[in-house]
Amino acid sequence: MHAGLIRRFSALIGESEDFAEDFLPEFAVQAEAVYGPLSDDELLELALDHFQADKGRTLSASPPANCDSGSSSLGSWPESASADPSNAAPCLSLGWVLDRLEDQFQCAFCIEPLARPYSLNHGQCGHNFCALCVLKWYFDALDSECGRWLESLRCPVCRATLPATPIDSPRDMSTLPFIPNRSADTTVRAYLDLVRDAADGSGAGGLDERIKGWERYGRKREDWEERDRKGADGMELVVTNWAILEEEDFIAMKNRFEDAS
Secondary structure, eight states: OOHHHHHHHHHHHTOOHHHHHHHHHHHHHHHHHHHOSOOHHHHHHHHHHHHHHOTTOOSOSSOOTTSOOTTOTTOOOOSOGGGOGGGOOOOOOHHHHHHHHHHHSBOTTTOSBOSSEEEETTOSSOOEEEHHHHHHHHHHTSOTTTSSOOSOOBOTTTOOBOOOOOOSSSOOGGGOSEEEOHHHHHHHHHHHHHHHHHHHHHOTTSOOGGGTTOSTTOHHHHHHHHHHHHHHHHHHHHHHHGGGOOHHHHHHHHHHHHHOO
16 A cells, blocks of 8 residues: 555544554455455545544454453444554444445335345436345336236336336346346445444343344344345346246236235
């Protein structure tokens, strides 16, 4: 990591270059494990956002040896990072990760972290939904008597209009209403694994209220995994047969997803 980037980060956070040099490279490793390769500006934006968002909690199950444990079982940042640069413990903060899950990776239908996220194809809006949720929404609009969509579908978030589904088969795969968002999927899985590991390491008596249920075999974790599995199975069924589906097949799909929980 070049010295110019260290100096820029030091100036942004108002800390010494020694602190920035201790913090930024390790944070970059963690951030790129989640997001993939980042430009200098993208890395600085993420690091600054993280640094300012929540100095009080880390995703370590127990505090690093050089990090004041404070009152949280998940550890905390020192009161003044600049007092001793060796105190830097650049773990992705629990609050930062949970905020991102809520603000950027939450399904508008179920208000939960995205499970197998898909975007609306040709919606030109980029909004993402759980695979199972968007399948339920899509087939719910189907007329159960004629097996067709009688009205134009609009994105539930921004109301962008989707192209009509071709009735005649074989239909081109480019008309499939959904496209997988693999980047969002990778990010959500990485975030939830970090939260799971933090919850697993907290112990039954010290579990942070915000992550209860996300531990391994926790109710929220298992619910998300179930939605993820059902969404994957449902999308595979639709995608595999999309080119040849007839009206009666669409009606059968509608009934299938109405019964899905």
